[in-house]
Amino acid sequence: MINVTEAKALVKENALALNPVKIHLSLAASHILAEDVFAICDIPAFRQSSMDGYAIKFADKDLTLKLSGEMAAGTEANFTILNGETARIFTGAPLPDGADTVVMQEKIATVNDEVSVLDEKLKLGANVRAKGSEVKTNALAMQKGNLLTPAAIGFLAGIGITEVSVYPMPKVSIIVTGKELQQPGNKLNFGQVYESNSFSLKAALKIAGIENVHVFQADDELDILKNILDEAMQISDVVLLTGGVSVGDYDFVIEATHLCEVDEIFHKVKQKPGKPLYFGKKNQQLVFGLPGNPSSVLNCFYNYVLPAIYSLSNKVNAVKEIKAKLAAAYQKPAGLTQFLKGFYEDGFATPLNAQESYRLSSFAQANCLIVLTETQENFQEGEIVNVLLLPE
Structure with a gap:
């Protein structure tokens, strides 16, 4: 032995x-990425509004502006605002040419087609997501070895990735x-x-x-x-x-x-x-x-x-080993490492009843295994022991 x-x-x-194998991104959750992923385009691919409001030239913020159009998310046609003009804009929409700042709709006064900015703290470029601010074309988007969490999957989908190489x-x-x-x-x-x-x-x-x-x-x-x-x-x-x-x-x-x-x-x-x-x-x-x-x-x-x-699957072991105080004294024979079904809470590990190997009722209540070392026979209450926390 x-x-x-x-x-x-x-x-x-x-x-x-x-x-490693290549799989569709929709199947990749909880896998480990097996190779670096590089961006295939700028994300966002255009200057984008981060909220509902009005697109303006920052230099015109103190003027009464003429409403000249509207930009909604998904708009494919662009237009240009001239000096003294503004455009209604919605979250995710591209900025019209000529605009450099978005004023949130709560900071605007409108009378007919005339718009006034009421935001005294407005700064140049406010509420605008720059082109490529999430990731730029050919940039390293995610490194090999990353766990593909829900957020990681969403990020990769959001930059246009459809297939990834993972450890199966x-x-x-x-x-x-x-x-x-x-x-x-x-x-x-x-x-x-x-x-x-x-x-x-x-x-x-x-x-x-x-x-x-x-x-x-x-x-x-x-x-x-x-x-x-x-x-x-x-x-x-x-x-x-x-x-x-x-x-x-x-x-x-x-x-x-x-x-x-x-x-x-x-x-x-x-x-x-x-x-x-x-x-x-x-x-x-x-x-x-x-x-x-x-x-x-x-x-x-x-x-x-x-x-x-x-x-x-190239993952980190989910069975975590920690130190804990033994909540009750325990005696065992020397010569074997013994794993006790236990319950860990607040720094203490309590051995459960029914430790026999044929009995599963105590294991059903356990959240850890208490490790009693091979050479030692007597363990005292309060003694520091190793504990394996079981995955939930």
Whole structure:
């Protein structure tokens, strides 16, 4: 067995960013930009009014002006205002030639077609967006590595970009093993349990932005499992198997990975829960063998799988590690790093009840994992410990 630090380092070393792909901007939210984006034109492409009002020559602000026309947003025909003239103008509209300033409509007095400016603090160029003030033609608009947030998507659309190069989200398959598993909604027969691991994993993947998930169910038979693993690897960047990674008579995951020519990187980690964790790789595809107990599955997911998924999409790991005070004393055996389901609030991390790996009720209330180090046995109330904050 290797320790937790070694296992995490091996996952990070082997989870390399996927090759960039070009996608339509409408599909690019939450992706990481894979190349610099340069502006294709000036934005705004013309001098533009930032509000409803009147376009004037600043030198004429103290004159009584003649209303000579109107400019609305989307106007394609331009005209020129002469000395002593003004034009009604609306937000987003181009300035008529000759104008250099916009007076807000609340600072104007009109009598018939004559307009007087009432703004004593008016400055040259007021309320005018200069051509190219957002971005100029061929200028760097957004750098490689930026997260494409809603604002970033809107900005790129606003400068005319339709397609971007991004690091793709990995395609994930989940293989649930075990003859004893029954789908929720069906009647449980003697010896059966409801299958929940695929539900929790799909939910966690969805929060991470992974929608492309295939779920397979495999009985505890080597040939069946090998064929399903082969099929899953044809369509996936990451394959997650749940159950069957121990050394029992019906645990065939490790043997199936060998038959599918997956290179084993490690099997078994000095941790609780999730000691039988398996990690392997075939070309650039990653394979995780997760224990079958529900809490073990999620513990391994947040500690190993999710960081790998973020690495594949070139993102920063969303599982944040902080320091916190332990709200209650805790004792554990030496030799294993233990991850406790906990609740973090106001600088304190409280271990929850029902820490057994088969129990998910406490995990349902947890917002963190409390990390108790491998070599230490006794932890005192108020002691500073590492805490992993779970993504919401």
